[in-house]
Amino acid sequence: MPEELLRGTQHSLTFAQIQNRTDALLATFLNACGNNDAALALQLAPNRDAGALTFGLNRAIGGSHLDLARQLLGAGAKWDAQTVRLASRSLDAVKLLVECGFDVNTGLVAGGTLLPKVVGHNDEPCVRYLLERGANPNLGPPSIKNGPLYLIHPIPNSGWALNAAAAFSTPEIFALLLSYGADISNAIPLHYAVRTSPKEVPGSRIPMLEYLVGLGLDINAMDDADDGLGQHGTPLQHAVTWRRVEEAKWLLDRGADPDKKNPWGISARDQVKRLPPSHELAILLSTSQTERPSEEQ
Numbered sequence: 001m002p003e004e005l006l007r008g009t010q011h012s013l014t015f016a017q018i019q020n021r022t023d024a025l026l027a028t029f030l031n032a033c034g035n036n037d038a039a040l041a042l043q044l045a046p047n048r049d050a051g052a053l054t055f056g057l058n059r060a061i062g063g064s065h066l067d068l069a070r071q072l073l074g075a076g077a078k079w080d081a082q083t084v085r086l087a088s089r090s091l092d093a094v095k096l097l098v099e100c101g102f103d104v105n106t107g108l109v110a111g112g113t114l115l116p117k118v119v120g121h122n123d124e125p126c127v128r129y130l131l132e133r134g135a136n137p138n139l140g141p142p143s144i145k146n147g148p149l150y151l152i153h154p155i156p157n158s159g160w161a162l163n164a165a166a167a168f169s170t171p172e173i174f175a176l177l178l179s180y181g182a183d184i185s186n187a188i189p190l191h192y193a194v195r196t197s198p199k200e201v202p203g204s205r206i207p208m209l210e211y212l213v214g215l216g217l218d219i220n221a222m223d224d225a226d227d228g229l230g231q232h233g234t235p236l237q238h239a240v241t242w243r244r245v246e247e248a249k250w251l252l253d254r255g256a257d258p259d260k261k262n263p264w265g266i267s268a269r270d271q272v273k274r275l276p277p278s279h280e281l282a283i284l285l286s287t288s289q290t291e292r293p294s295e296e297q
Contacts, residue, residue, distance in 0.1 A: 013108050014150045016054035016080040026052055033059035038068045045075045053077035061086045066096050073100050081108045088117035091126040104135040110149040111141030116161045119177070122169040127176060137161045137182035159187025166192040171211035184215070191223045191232070194239040194247045203246035209235075213254065220257050233262030240271045245280045258285050 018026070025044055032041035033056035041060075045053060057077040060069040073079075079087075079097060084106070087093035094114070098104065104114060115135040118126045131137065140158030162182050165174040166189035178184065193208045213219060220234050232238060236256040239248040248268075252258065258269045272282040 013079070013081040013084065013106060015082055015109065016051045016078070018051040018055060019049040020052070023048065023052065030056055030059055033057070033065070033068065033072070034063050036060070036063060036065040036068055038065075038071060041068060042071055042075060045072060045077070050076075050078060054080050054083065058082050058086055061093055061096075064090065064093070066090075066092055069093075070096060070100070084108055084114055085117065088114055088126075089121055091123065091129060094118065094126055094129065098133060104130050104133050105139055105154075107154045109152075110145055111152040111154045111158075112160070113139050113154050116140055116164045119161050119164040119173060120168045122173065124170070124173050124176070127169075127173055131176065131180045137177045137180050138186060157183065157186050159183075159189075162187035162189050163192040165189070166208055166212065167195055167205075171208060174208070174211065184217075188221070188223045190217050190219065190221065190235040191238045194235055194244045194251075195242050196244060198243040202244075203250070205244070205247055206250050209247060209250060219251060219255055220260055222262065231263065233266070234260055234268065236260075236268045237262060237266075237271060240268050240281055240285075243281065245284065248281060248284060252284070 020026070026048070029041060029044040029048055029052065031037075032044065041056060045056065048056065053072065053075070054077055057069055057072045057079065060066075060072060061083060073096075079102065084097070084102075085108075087097050107113060113135070115127070115130050115137060118130060136156070138156055138158060138161075139154045140160030141152065142155050142158065145152050161177055162174065162184060165177055166187070174189070190209065190212050193205045193212060196205055220236075222234060223232050223238070232241065234256065236248060236251045236258060239251060248256075256268075259267045261267045261270075269285045272279070272285045275282045277283075
């Protein structure tokens with residue numbers, strides 16, 4: 001891996017702490033930042049501690065008051081992990097941080113980085129902006145996190161960005177990550193494509209599933225790419241766990257095996273036995289795949 005793509009792996013941001021909780025003007029300062037009262041915020045900034053300045057910066061960025069945020073940075077405010085989380089929602093906010101010296105590969109709490117957060121917001125222009133500035137699509141958290149979260153740093157073979165793309169964004173963003181060197185062998189995107197809340201539109205992840213299967217991914221693969229454990233099983237088992245009925249139908253119609261067992265000896269057909277008999281997934285998997293007529297026939 002090019003050395004420049006490993007930048008940021010040796011330092012990580014945590015969350016700022018306010019040192020002087022008895023500061024009589026703290027609330028006034030923070031409210032000024034949140035309300036975009038630049039004159040008052042900048043008047044009070046010089047006498048605030050470092051943590052208070054960061055909290056004020058986060059209030060400004062959280063409220064999309066980017067001119068004030070820039071001035072607070074100029075006045076000595078430092079970003080923290082929360083700043084990055086808030087900025088990830090907006091290309092303009094991300095640009096502000098980068099223009100002020102933020103390293104796009106900086107680690108966050110628990111080994112996260114900025115790029116997967118932006119991918120999770122389905123913001124293709126921002127994803128492209130970060131990649132063009134050296135964001136490493138293989139940098140992210142380990143799948144198994146041991147020890148205090150603030151001591152966990154990003155690893156260079158994480159599939160987090162691709163998994164986030166599979167779960168929350170578009171095939172175009174997934175392809176963009178691949179074009180910048182994202183290693184699909186680190187990820188389990190078919191599984192993440194169905195790990196979406198049942199409240200989401202039924203079948204909404206099918207376009208992503210179609211794209212991923214078109215890349216040649218095994219529709220019956222186990223979820224062990226990132227840790228070798230395969231704890232939950234196949235994409236179909238994930239679809240059952242997350243109650244994604246339409247995605248489960250799609251997987252079955254394309255050869256997903258309802259009887260393939262995970263390392264704990266449980267199959268998708270076993271899983272649905274825990275559901276009410278009237279549940280769509282229970283009905284769907286109550287007969288063998290070969291007995292269920294395909295909707296395409």
